[in-house]
Amino acid sequence: MRRILVVGAGQSGLQLAIGLLAEDYDVTLVDPRGPEEIETGRVMSTQCLFGPALRRERRHGLSFWDDRAPAITGVGVRVARPDGDPEPEVDWVGRLEESAQSVDQRLKLAAWLRVFVQGGGRFLRHRVSVEDLATVGRDYELVVVAAGRGELARIFPRDERRSPFRAPQRSLSLAYVTGAEAHPAGGVLSRTAVPGAGEVFSLPTLSLVGPCQAVMVEAVPGGPLDRIPGAGASGEEILAGILDVLRHHAPWEYERFAEARPADSGATLSGGYAPTVREPVAHLRGGNVVLGMADSVVANDPITAQGANMASLCAEVYRRAIVDHGRRPFDETFMRSAFAAYWHHARQVTAWSRVMLSGPPHVWELYRLAERHRPTADRFADSFSDPGGLIDWFLHPERAMEYVDSVRCATGSSHLPIS
Ligand SMILES: Cc1cc2nc3c(=O)[nH]c(=O)nc-3n(C[C@H](O)[C@H](O)[C@H](O)COP(=O)(O)OP(=O)(O)OC[C@H]3O[C@@H](n4cnc5c(N)ncnc54)[C@H](O)[C@@H]3O)c2cc1C
Known part of the structure; x- marks a missing residue:
């Protein structure tokens, strides 16, 4: 059995690890958080998944929430008027041919991690360092780093040609809430653009408390939406800041969310990151090479709601590349060609995200x-x-x-x- 190490039990790492286990690989997965920490931790994303990613999860037997997660049947676009007029300048909903769905990653990743362990996968609870990769990495035929946008991603050199941004393009504030009203058109991923200032998103989701709504503000740094408290603020303070932005810039959303309360003690998030594309291969001390996956190497702003969809695609592309490679060594040529197959799709999202920003x-x-x-x-x-x-x-x-x-x-x- 070929030995493979996957670092990071997020959307892409878990999907790849479970997929390879099913193909009889000897898979070790490492993440600092086990299922309990994930479930009791903070929300991480709004993770709206569209048709192709959902079909992929169903195909791999990983879709456990179809009967409970609210169906998202359309994408709504509103454009706010510059003078804060109570009516948007543009207001429409486009229909999705296939429904989309958002399942809180705390529910999903915890469940998938249990599936991986029950299926015979080896899970180690550990925060992997660069030093670990250089030493422990030698015991595996292939090491895939799926550690998201955190510190470890920095081992992959920044691709300057594809990374025009040095700083976050949006300050992100997110809350999962109860007590909000549904969009008037039903299950809609709603997007309000406030020209020059940012965007407000809302969508129905399935969280720890059951079906509820999520609301997110993407504020241009230093602009009029960028006034929501960040680091150190409580969930109530973050939600109050979001509601204040809605009241002034997206009153049609404020009407729906005025009575909202945080869905649980970890239901809010704030922060930001610079969208970055990185080289897919990192060379470590001692000659080891490792392959980067999903956000670790291509991190776009969530403005196009594509990161988790692309993480799912990346896991699928890499799984196929690994299986198709048979017994041959997983060398740098293999890694670059697996990434090239992914980048063929990911570049479209990177281009789209830039246009939307x-x-x-x-x-x-x-x-x-x-x-x-x-x-x-x-x-x-x-x-x-x-x-x-x-x-x-x-x-x-x-x-x-x-x-x-x-x-x-x-x-x-x-x-x-x-x-
Ligand atoms: C506010 C917000 C809203 C979003 N909304 C959407 C949306 O609607 N639709 C969409 O498609 N995408 C969305 N995204 C993006 C999406 O969530 C990510 O792109 C996706 O989760 C990336 O998957 P990943 O597997 O690369 O990394 P992640 O899912 O981030 O997983 C990384 C894992 O690596 C682990 N890890 C980190 N460091 C280490 C280490 N040193 N050692 C071991 N493990 C480590 C972490 O604990 C984590 O479990 C959103 C993102 C944000 C921030």
Whole structure:
């Protein structure tokens, strides 16, 4: 049996570890937190997963929440007016062809970790250091680092060509709450853009308390939304800060969340990180090489709700690459080619995230078009399931204008809001 070490029991590490166990690999998984610490810890994400990632989990027998997690059937877009007007300038919901779902990672990762151990996987509770990787790593034929965006990711050199940001582009504040009302259109991942200042997201989710709502503010640092208390603040203080932002900048969301309370003592999160792409291979002292996975090597801002979806894809791409590699050595060439297969998809999300962070004029044009043209709204919603097609009509200004013109010709509508 080939011996494989996976560092980090998050979305990607667990999915890969369980997948390889099922293929008869000898898998060791290391994380400082066991199931109990994960369950009693803080929320980590809003982890809205779309069709392809959910299908992958079902295929691998890892989808335990289908009957309890609220179905997310659409993506809502609102654009706030600059003067704080109580009505948004743009307001529509695009339908998803396949429902999406959010299951609190505290529920999911704790359950998956138990599945891994019950299936015969070896789990070690330990925070892995660079030194550990250089020494213990030698006992394994392949070491995969799936440690998220933390310290350990720094062993992978930053890819300067693909990493234009040195600082966080958004200050993130998140709360899982009870006592909020549903979106008027039902199960919707709702996104309010406050031009130049950031975004407000909300979505139904399944958390420790059962079905509830999550609300997140992405504030441009130093801007008018960036006034939510961060490090050291209590859950109540973070939620109060979020509600204050909603009241002033997204009153339609405030109406829904005014009576909200934190869902549990770990239900809030605040922070930020610089979106970064890294080299997939790290060379350690003594000549060991290790392979980076998911956020450890490609960390985008959550503005496009894609990180967990991409972590799921990365685990699948790596699992297949490992199995297809047979008995051959897992050398640097293997690692770079496994990552290249992943990057082929991940680069689309990196490009999309950059466009969404900067909010260029053509994006607002497309939002206004979608309000009057349902196929555009639905196409945008389905891009969350498959961002690959965005290059044809959304990412570049010229293509976007071509698309807008083509819709105008096809519908014969001169009153579409095209400037
Ligand atoms: C506020 C917020 C909202 C988000 N919303 C969404 C969304 O709606 N949809 C979406 O798709 N994505 C979303 N994301 C992104 C998504 O959560 C991540 O991209 C995804 O979880 C990354 O998976 P991963 O496996 O790379 O790392 P993680 O899931 O972060 O797991 C990393 C694991 O490594 C462990 N670890 C860390 N250091 C070490 C070490 N030294 N030794 C051993 N183990 C270690 C950690 O304990 C953790 O268990 C969001 C992120 C944030 C911050």
